Amino acid sequence: xxxxxxxxxxxxxxxxxxxxxxxxxxxxxxxxxxxxxxxxxxxxxxxxxxxxxxxxxxxxxxxxxxxxxxxxxxxxxxxxxxxxxxxxxxxxxxxxxxxxxxxxxxxxxxxxxxxxxxxxxxxxxxxxxxxxxxxxxxxxxxxxxxxxxxxxxxxxxxxxxxxxxxxxxxxxxxxxxxxxxxxxxxxxxxxxxxxxxxxxxxxxxxxxxxxxxxx
Amino acid sequence: xxxxxxxxxxxxxxxxxxxxxxxxxxxxxxxxxxxxxxxxxxxxxxxxxxxxxxxxxxxxxxxxxxxxxxxxxxxxxxxxxxxxxxxxxxxxxxxxxxxxxxxxxxxxxxxxxxxxxxxxxxxxxxxxxxxxxxxxxxxxxxxxxxxxxxxxxxxxxxxxxxxxxxxxxxxxxxxxxxxxxxxxxxxxxxxxxxxxxxxxxxxxxxxxxxxxxxxxxxxxxxxxxxxxxxxxxxxxxxxxxxxxxxxxxxxxxxxxxxxxxxxxxxxxxxxxxxxxxxxxxxxxxxxxxxxxxxxxxxxxxxxxxxxxxxxxxxxxxxxxxxxxxxxxxxxxxxxxxxxxxxxxxxxxxxxxxxxxxxxxxxxxxxxxxxxxxxxxxxxxxxxxxxxxxxxxxxxxxxxxxxxxxxxxxxxx
Numbered sequence: 001x002x003x004x005x006x007x008x009x010x011x012x013x014x015x016x017x018x019x020x021x022x023x024x025x026x027x028x029x030x031x032x033x034x035x036x037x038x039x040x041x042x043x044x045x046x047x048x049x050x051x052x053x054x055x056x057x058x059x060x061x062x063x064x065x066x067x068x069x070x071x072x073x074x075x076x077x078x079x080x081x082x083x084x085x086x087x088x089x090x091x092x093x094x095x096x097x098x099x100x101x102x103x104x105x106x107x108x109x110x111x112x113x114x115x116x117x118x119x120x121x122x123x124x125x126x127x128x129x130x131x132x133x134x135x136x137x138x139x140x141x142x143x144x145x146x147x148x149x150x151x152x153x154x155x156x157x158x159x160x161x162x163x164x165x166x167x168x169x170x171x172x173x174x175x176x177x178x179x180x181x182x183x184x185x186x187x188x189x190x191x192x193x194x195x196x197x198x199x200x201x202x203x204x205x206x207x208x209x210x211x212x213x214x215x
Numbered sequence: 216x217x218x219x220x221x222x223x224x225x226x227x228x229x230x231x232x233x234x235x236x237x238x239x240x241x242x243x244x245x246x247x248x249x250x251x252x253x254x255x256x257x258x259x260x261x262x263x264x265x266x267x268x269x270x271x272x273x274x275x276x277x278x279x280x281x282x283x284x285x286x287x288x289x290x291x292x293x294x295x296x297x298x299x300x301x302x303x304x305x306x307x308x309x310x311x312x313x314x315x316x317x318x319x320x321x322x323x324x325x326x327x328x329x330x331x332x333x334x335x336x337x338x339x340x341x342x343x344x345x346x347x348x349x350x351x352x353x354x355x356x357x358x359x360x361x362x363x364x365x366x367x368x369x370x371x372x373x374x375x376x377x378x379x380x381x382x383x384x385x386x387x388x389x390x391x392x393x394x395x396x397x398x399x400x401x402x403x404x405x406x407x408x409x410x411x412x413x414x415x416x417x418x419x420x421x422x423x424x425x426x427x428x429x430x431x432x433x434x435x436x437x438x439x440x441x442x443x444x445x446x447x448x449x450x451x452x453x454x455x456x457x458x459x460x461x462x463x464x465x466x467x468x469x470x471x472x473x474x475x476x477x478x479x480x481x482x483x484x485x486x487x488x489x490x491x492x493x494x495x496x497x498x499x500x501x502x503x504x505x506x507x508x509x510x511x512x513x514x515x516x517x518x519x520x521x522x523x524x525x526x527x528x529x530x531x532x533x534x535x536x537x538x539x540x541x542x543x544x545x546x547x548x549x550x551x552x553x554x555x556x557x558x559x560x561x562x563x564x565x566x567x568x569x570x571x572x573x574x575x576x577x578x579x580x581x582x583x584x585x586x587x588x589x590x591x592x593x594x595x596x597x598x599x600x601x602x603x604x605x606x607x608x609x610x611x612x613x614x615x616x617x618x619x620x621x622x623x624x625x626x627x
Contacts, residue, residue: 008234012611015393015400037623116553120390122402125615126624129237149230 004135004174006148009128009155011048013041016121023112024069027061027119028100036089037123043083043092044162045124047199048154058195059083061096061119068117074103082195084161128155138178138185141171142210150199157202158194171206184215218265218410219272226409227603235603238610239273241627246276246354247613248332250325252292252341254281255505256473257443258405258532259338259361265408265602266609280325282342284317292341293480298371299340299364300447300527311374315344322348334613336386343378355616358382361405362529363392363550384616388530388551399621401612404554405530406605407539407596412508414539417516425513429499431467436579439469439518441511441536444484444502447527448472449547452568454491454498456524459572461497464579469514471501515540519585520578524571528552535600538562538592543585545574555600561592 016038021027031039042060057063057079066075077099086092104110113119131152135144145153156170165173172189175182188209194202209215220239224232247270251259263279270277284292291310298304322329322345329335329345333354337343339361346356358379364372364387372394379385379396386401387393393400407414423433431437438457442448450470457468470488472481485502492498503510515521521537523546530551537544538555544562546552556562563574578585618625 008237010234010238010607010611012608012615013402015387015390015402017395020390040623116391122390123623125401125611127238127611127614128624128626129241131233131237147230149234151234 001136001177002174004141004144004171006131006133006135006144006152007128007155008131008149009048009126009151009159011045011124011126011151013122013124016123018121020118020120022115022118023110024071024074024100024104024107025110027064028097028104030119030121031093031096031100034121035123036093038121039089039093039096041122041124043081044159045126047158048151064119068113068119069111071103071111074099077103084167135174138175138182141175141185142207145203145207145210148203150203153199153203153206157206185210188212188215218268218408220269222410223601223603226597227601231603231607235607235610236273238607238614238627239270239275242610242613242617243274244276245333245613245617246278246331247334247336248278248280248328249336249338250280250282250329250342250345251338252282252284252289258530261408261411261413261532262405262602262605263338265411266606269602269606278328280328282318282321282325282345284321287313288317295340295371295375296362298368299360299375300362301366301368303368304371306371306374318342318344319348321345325349326351333617337382340375340379343375346381347378355383356381357612357616358385360385360387360392360529363389363527364394365392367394384612386612389554392529392550399616401608403605403608403612404551404600405532405535406600406602407532407535408602409539413512414536415512417509417513421509422513422516425510426517429469429501429514431469431499431517435497436464436466436519437469437517438466438520438522438575439471439514439537440522440524441471441515441533442523442525442531443472444481444488446480446484447525449524449526450484450488451491452526453522453524453571454488455568456522456571456575457498459569460575460579463576466575466579467497467499469499469501469518471499471503471511471514473503473505473507511536512540515542518542520545520575522571522575523547523552524565524568525549525552531555534562535596538600539596541589541593543578543588543592545571545578557591557595561588561595 018030018034021030046058062075062078065071065078135141160170161167172186175185192205220232249263253260267277267279291314294304294306326349329349330351335356336359338359384399385396386403388404440453460466488500492500515537521542521544523531523534525531525547526549528550534544534546534552534555538561544556546556546564548564548566556564558564565571614627
């Protein structure tokens with residue numbers, strides 16, 4: 001049986017090179033041309049940033065629409081987008097553009113923001129490294145989870161869904177090799193809705209699901 | 216005694232320390248040189264004072280060099296500094312010549328170390344020309360801008376841009392501070408060292424001794440602003456705010472700061488502040504020596520409200536220091552302070568002396584809210600602004616530029 005290799009990842013934000021957007025029209029222009037890494041960062045990697053409290057939305061576009069553009073309708077439409085439901089970043093981009101176009105068409109003006117409240121387009125450099133930790137059996141997984149950094153949780157449970165096998169977290173992909181013994185754990189992991197959890201809470205939730213009675 | 220990473224586990228947690236060790240191990244033996252213009256005074260020197268020893272503790276061959284110059288050099292670099300922050304300044308041909316000549320002289324001494332380094336980090340504009348003066352460099356060079364250069368006085372930026380554009384990467388504290396440059400621009404916020412003399416816990420007797428030393432009344436609320444005597448820190452605006460509060464509350468004000476060796480304007484501003492405070496025994500203007508870290512620490516802890524009413528600010532470390540001590544901070548709605556203070560949660564952002572006075576009065580009246588905000592403030596710093604996060608981001612940057620890859624994901 002192959003051991004589970006625990007990786008960790010850390011992220012550093014950098015400017016994307018795109019000018020900031022000071023209005024909804026400018027946001028649309030930049031969304032149409034920004035790199036996939038930019039979209040990825042603002043949709044997926046926001047979880048890696050420490051948050052002060054529970055944000056209303058997990059993607060930066062929805063947060064900006066709410067707090068800076070003061071457009072609640074747009075914020076709600078952006079906010080409900082589940083990035084993991086899209087087959088590709090291009091598909092996600094297309095939906096974003098449709099939402100903005102629809103909003104621009106329905107408003108008598110293009111909303112804009114005050115100086116200092118512009119949307120900045122970032123991307124990130126992520127460094128991934130082996131922690132030297134190995135998990136050899138499904139029963140060891142729960143205790144290993146509590147010692148993992150939030151970076152490891154992000155890499156194996158969330159970011160993994162974008163790697164082959166698609167839409168599957170790394171823990172579940174590894175547990176498959178253990179047959180029936182692994183299936184119970186996979187089922188437990190499948191019940192987790194991570195949409196409204198911080199990474200630290202997600203770590204606790206994974207642990208609690210893996211140690212629930214009957215597993 | 217040099218600081219060791221292990222000493223921070225109590226503040227940052229064991230997984231954070233383990234993560235840093237992993238990242239640091241992969242940089243073992245790399246020669247990393249950081250250069251700035253002062254060994255003491257100012258936030259940059261404070262950051263380098265902990266960062267370099269911690270890198271060494273992880274096996275990295277890290278060092279810190281300081282360029283030196285005469286008074287006319289610092290006068291020019293202060294003007295450049297002000298110009299980059301948008302203040303109209305006049306720098307003569309002779310001034311720019313002094314800037315380049317001083318860097319040329321420093322390059323003579325530093326060249327072997329800089330040209331041999333794997334990574335050189337140059338802090339702020341003072342030593343920026345060293346890049347062009349080290350033609351035999353083999354490593355990657357990074358320019359770290361600690362100030363807000365988003366709206367520079369153009370004649371200054373036009374002269375400086377050709378100098379900094381040759382770097383392999385630059386670092387800014389916030390996206391709003393950056394200007395387009397033809398290389399990757401990373402975002403790294405500064406941080407504080409919870410074990411430094413300025414931030415560590417102090418015994419109650421020491422706090423009382425400082426209170427007595429400066430004649431502060433324990434029975435009346437204390438407002439404290441710690442900063443250099445610099446117009447951008449708006450000490451006169453703080454006095455205005457204090458006077459507005461004093462109409463209804465018997466408060467005291469401490470304006471305390473040191474003079475950095477690279478800031479010749481400080482004496483002039485100090486005189487203006489002394490003149491404004493004249494005749495009011497409850498305004499305490501303190502010019503502290505650069506090593507008065509424990510005094511600063513004590514004053515922040517004695518404060519009921521910490522103020523940093525800057526008009527322009529790169530990243531005010533004194534804001535983070537105040538928050539770490541469990542104090543809500545009233546900060547100028549400018550630059551990095553916007554990111555350090557979560558408005559209504561860990562303090563208030565204000566734009567005028569009137570706004571500052573209003574918030575001070577609110578906090579002094581709602582003591583329970585003030586306490587709750589202070590507790591939140593400390594946790595916010597723990598999550599975001601301790602040196603462990605700062606060090607991790609430098610390591611990511613180093614891995615990224617040493618890899619020579621522009622890929623978003625790097626496996627090390």
